[in-house]
Amino acid sequence: MPELSDLGAAPDIALATLFDRRAVPGAAVGIMHGDEDHVAAEGVLTLGAPDQVTADTLFRIGSVTKTVTATAVASLAEAGAVDLAEHVAAYIPDLRLSGTEARSRLRVWHLLSHVAGWQGDQWVDTGSGDDALERFAVDVLPHLPQVTPVGRCGSYNNTAVMLAGLLIERVTGLPYADAVTEQVLKPLGMAASRFAPDEVARLPLASGHRLDHGMPVADRLGDLPRAFDPTGGLASSVRDQLRYMRFHVDGAVSGGPSPLSPAARADMRRVRASLGPDRGVGLGWFVRRRDGRQVVGHSGNVSDRYLTTMLLVPEERFGIVVLSNASGGKGLGEDLVEWALQTRLGMPPLQPLPAVRTPLEQYEGRYRAGSWRIDITQDHAALTAHLTFDDDPTGDPPVRLRLVGPDVVATEERPGEPAGDFIRNPDGSIGWFRWALRLASKEET
Secondary structure, three states, X not given: OOOHXXXXXXXXXXXXXXXXXXXXXXXXXXXXXXXXXXXXEEEEOOOOOOOEOOOOOEEEOHHHXXXXXXXXXXXXXXXXXXXXXXXXXXXXXXXXOOOOOHHHHOEHHHHHOOOOOEOOOOOOOOOOOOOHHHHHHHHOHHHOOEOOOOOOOOOOOHHHHHHHHHHXXXXXXXXXXXXXXXXXXXXXXXXXXXXXXXXXXXXXXXXXXXEEOOEEEEOOOOOOOHHHHHHHOOEEOHHHHHHHHHHHHHOOOOOOOOOOOHHHHHHHOOOOEEOOOOOEEOOOOEEEEEOOEEEEEEEEEEOOOEEEEEEEEHHHXXXXXXXXXXXXXXXXXXXXXXXXXXXXXXXXXXXXXXXXXXXXXXXXXXXXXOOEEEEEEEOOOOEEEEEEEOOEOXXXXXXXXXXXXXXXXXXXXXXXXXXXXXXXXXOOOEEEEEEOOEEEEEOOO
């Protein structure tokens, strides 16, 4: 592979070069920098079919949708309809949670900053009707265990964002998708972006692809349950995602009054909690510092069939988004983001973090988070993490880890970035491992 800095600044050349390294049938990249926008597309909507990916091809963007939900809530807050510091129960009086103190402590901003504290991954289909989020709040939410106290420790929480979707419904009196379309999508001119499966089906949607022995195979997903809309249900094009980035960086709108003032957009990027050693979280956005500049972003993954990467550097009026239709798109997005930061903004490449010497035996064990578990083993030189699931004991391939700080690890593939951290109990023993932004508790042996 050529050095990223050798690819030049043209996104079409960079995409074409890096595209060949990944098992991805189709991808699109959009870059905004200053007053200019650039789009490049590569590959096909469906492997074996002739339709080419364009700037208007729809991809499911997964969890990048969370930032749209957060934008809608922030807009309601600026309009005075919601107070971010108010208790959620003020807007959802019938709220029920399993934690005895959680209901009285839970505030609106907690839902969007991953500190609600209950189990964050629970995939239950509550139907396709307008009451899907209401049914989720009644049938599922009260049974989710409260893992940590509200506001105490950051752990990625899909179900909290689903509750934020219900809050939007209660405040506006509209179904979530209708409310967000009126508040965010229409003012920003995102005319191609859709939640409703029947509308998406009439537009050029890239097919998702699973990997079979390392090769992509078309696997068009069924409709996502409607209750998942706030946390990952939007389908969008790279052209619309450019409009979305442009709004969050410059405040540009084209279809109505702006949903947010400059101050409110900046407040969404203000760090409210930590999700690891180098990552803060604001309202929906992940936030970190690199080369002295604030870097803001989010990624999306729909069943390893659609992968999205978005990153903004607001002070440089810069943004990049990569949409793809197979699991190799995660690596492609990381490659393109790193290329863009180096060639467009002149940031130096990340250097491997120095290894830390400490007894590794203390980290060994099984860590569990809901239906998935991580087995940590060591061989006196490095740690190995193996992620498996209750319904898939094979799980993901094991990952080698290097200790790069007190209780902080990086992967061998990306040694310049922390990938997870161990969290200790008050007595100093290891109680948790945070991996993929989620807290997994250490099981007693």
